[in-house]
Amino acid sequence: MAKTAAALHILVKHxxxxxxxxxxxxxxxxxQKLAKSHSICPSGKKDGGNLGEFRKGAMVPAFDKVCFNAEILxxxxxxTKHGWHxxxxxxxx
Structure with a gap:
């Protein structure tokens, strides 16, 4: 089972x-262009939504579940409590 993952995301309120x-x-x-123009997360404007590599359990549970269990690409x-990713x-x- 994977212990780390890397992902891009776009965060919006609605x-x-x-x-x-x-x-x-x-x-x-x-x-990444869509992240720069729409994401309310600082990673969107700065890095096109790139969150880099993170360990399992580092993100809020729903986000973590997707990153470690869903289909890649x-x-x-x-x-999540932050909005829609x-x-x-x-x-x-």
Whole structure:
């Protein structure tokens, strides 16, 4: 079982905005460009949503669950206390 993962994310406040961005991703738009223009997380503006590598348990539970259990490279939608995240898992080790 993986102990670390790396991911990109786009954080927005509202579910409808998250679905709008998810549809753009499905049409092939660039994840990092969308993060820079829409994410309310500082990682969006600074690094295109790149969270780097993190250990299992370092993120809030719902986010952690997606990063360590969901299919890699498919964007996933997850709600946390911070808002709605569109998550793209880069890898697990």
């Amino acid at each position: 579910q409808d905005k998250a679905y709008e961005i998810l549809k753009k991703l499905e049409k092939g738009e660039n994840f 498919t964007p996933h939608l997850v709600k 569109i998550v793209k898992i880069l890898y697990r080790t």
